[in-house]
Amino acid sequence: MPYLRLPLLTILFVASLSAQSWIKIDSVFSPFGVTAENFSAPEYCDLDGDGDLDLIVGSTGNRIEYFKNIGNKTSPTYRKDTTMFSFIYENGYQFTNASYPALVDLDNDNDYDLIIGGFTGLHLYWNLGDSTTVDWLRDSTFFNSVNAQIGSDAEPAFADLDGDGDQDLVCGIGESLLGGPTPGIFLAFRNVGNAASPLFSADNSLITGIPDVGLNAYPAFCDLDKDGDQDLVIGRDLQSLLVYKNNGTAAAPVWVSTNGLVSPVEVTTYWKNPVLADLDGDGDPDLTYGTSDGTIKYYRNIGTASSPTFQVYTAFFQMIRTDGNAANVSIADFDKDKDLDFISGDWLGGIQYFRNDGDSIHPNFIRTTSSFTSLDAGSYSTPVFVDIDKDGDQDIVSGELLGTLRLWINNNGTFSANTTMFAGIDCGYRSAPAFTDIDNDGDLDMLLGSEESAQLKFYKNNGANVFTPNDTLLAGIGGTYVAYPTFVDLDKDGDMDLAVGGGFGDLFYYENTGTPNAPVWSRNDARMYPVEVRQGAAAGFADFDGDGRADMIIGQYNGNFTFYKNAAPASVRQNSAAAPGDFRLLQNYPNPFNPSTTIQFTLGSAGQTTMTVHDLLGRTVAVLHNGTLSAG
Structure with missing residues (x-):
């Protein structure tokens, strides 16, 4: 052998x-391996028994994600592993929506059980495996009595608050359209069973003195002063964190507000979902919290286990994404340094610039400013690079919410609005342009995506940048809700094919089986396998690694980008x-x-x-x- x-x-x-044509590479936009989902809720636990903390992240994406720590306990690096929770989601999402994961040994068998909180209450999964290999079993009735009291948006936190050796439960109540208890309050449940057989009974005496914090309440327990009892850290929306030290005992807490213990923490982030864990292996708790846009904020404890001092560390959990939602992608070498940059719109009408500070085979994207990033492109902007005036630099055409187009001509780096070229073109709502010379006559034609399928339109360029609708070019192309079209020659046959993303995460592919002069569209979605997007798929294609094949970046509604390497064979040779x-x-x-x-x-x-x-x-x-x- x-x-x-x-x-x-x-x-x-x-x-x-x-048969798989695309390889997803998270590290391009998430150097630490952690991808962002809206309203992120981080949790740490050593689920594989290798001595370091893995990361579990909840979100509004209907499922929790597991990121294995492939570094070590002092220098963590993460890699997504979908097998950890594959059993839970083998029949599809559980539709818990705002998922809050918590891991705790509820049955005293020396492994971690899983609790997921969300719009449908708390869900319990017993771990029938061990500390190195999980085996999940759902218990659909265990939290029935608790769920009847906590409403539709409660975040669980577990700690032994009465010193009897078992885990008690505190739920922070969030703001939910589905109703429930007053948002911002806390509800406590004493474990009146034991460490091996828990039974939770409502008992707010465990949290006497903890106030209504307003709209959303996110609890986290940790012994911040190393005095042997649990203190309480509370996350809130658009405000600083609150800290209540336990000045009582491990068996009888007395909560006292302690301002400044976890300061300074920024106050502009909506949705602060805190968790305290030792991420750098120095024996004291560090602070992280999830946010509404999915990024995870990290504050390293540069103090001690008994006297913490938290300092923001922006390089950790770095995620390269839009500032806001509704990301899309248009690729070009804007700065003419022989590598490919890209731009994206967003829901507030911005044009965001992602400069490639790597090279032509090793992309390294940095979100930065440029002469065009202050332009107002209209809500839900969809800017594309295009040399519309054929002067050798990149102009910008952008769609927007109300269905019209905006054009800026690039004159040596200065962008000037042109309000005449696309005057009168209106697709109703959510315009998204794509340009290519579809009839091989030497000028750029335009396919205009829109919110409604019926409004998808081709515009032929008469040679003087006068665009006229031409429905014959649409034959064979189906529409989708909120269409994001883009052109690419994936099959390398010399004519342009078409990819159309959709608002529900669809990604359709139409091969051009005609000629460069006369397209014939044939749908072939197998070209996109196994790409998966949850909401809003806006793709851009270009060769980022110098192998002669077009790779793909997908902008998503949540503001994230995903990189897919094109792994299809560059050519096929017969061999007998x-x-x-x-x-x-x-x-x-x-x-x-x-x-x-x-x-x-x-x-x-x-x-x-x-x-x-x-x-x-x-x-x-x-x-x-x-x-x-x-x-x-």
Whole structure:
């Protein structure tokens, strides 16, 4: 049996071509591996028993996400792992909406059980596995009596508040359109069972002195002063965090407001959902909280375990996204430095610039300002780069909420509005333009997306930038709610194909099976497999890694971007040689690599064999073997 030993590398082993055309690479827009979802609710727990804290994030996305810590307890780095909660969502989302995850050992069996709070109350999943391998079992009735009292937007927090060795429960009440208790209050439930068999009974004496904090209340417990009892940190909307120290005992809390204990914390963020955990392994609790736009704020404790001092650390949990919602993508080398930048609109009418400070094969995007970022493009702006006047620089055309188009001509970096070229063009609502020379006559034609399917329109350019509707060019193209069109030649046949994203996360692909002069559209959504977007898919295509294939960036309604590497074969060559029979690639060991790994494989027959290692961007890291191997 052949084997190969490799040094420590992050690799993608390619043994054969796959039907999968796209590889999602979160690190392009989330360097620490954590992606953002609106109204994020972080929680930390060592779910895999490797001695460091993993991250679990709830959101309004109808499911919680697990990010495995692939670093260590002093220097965490995260990678999304969908298998951790695959059982919970194997039959689809649970529709808990504003999901608040909490992990606590409710049955005293030395592993963590999972509680998810949201619009449908608290959901309990017992962990029947152990501290290294989870095995979830849903208990659909356990919290029935609690759910009848907490309403439709309650965040759970667990702590032993009466010193009896079991976990009590405090719920912060949020603002919900579905009704419930007064937003901003707290409801407490004493565990009148025991550590192995919990039973929760309403008892607000556990939180005597904790006030209504207004609209939304987000509780978190932690022993901030190292005196052996639990203190309470409260998140609020658009305000600082509140701290109530326990000046009583572990068995009889006395809550006293303590201003400034977790200061300074900014006061502009809507939705502060705090959690305290030791993220840098120095023995004291650090502070993080989720926000309405999904970014996670991190404050490192530079004090001690008994006297904390929190300092904001912006580099951690860095997420490259729009400031606001309704992201979209248009790609060009705006600054002419031989790599590709992009712009995005947003729901407030901005034009946001993401400059590539990497190079033509290693993208590194930085959101920054430019001469056009102060332009007002109208609500739900959809700007695109296009050289409309053929002077060699990028002009900007933008759609907007009311269905019209706005044009700015670039004159050596100064943008001037042109109100005549697209005057009279109006698609009703949510205009989104895309340009290409669809008839190969040397000028740019336009496909205009809109909110309503019936308003999708092609405009032919008569050669002098006069755009006339031409419905014949639409034959074979279906509409979708809030269409975001873009052109790309994915099949590399010399004509432009069409991708159309939609407001519900749809992404349709239309191959041009005609010619560069006369398009014929044939829908082929298999080209987009396995891309998945929850809401608002606005795609842009370009080759970011220099392999000759168009990669994809998708802007989403929540303001995030997702990068997909194009993993389709660049070309296909006929080869009459028979494929090797009974080829098997075995599990590498050790896994994970430490500091190297051994890869074993078997061949059913002797033959010419080439084995290569690639990184996640498809670049060749090493050629392991290129020659003849015997069977075995």
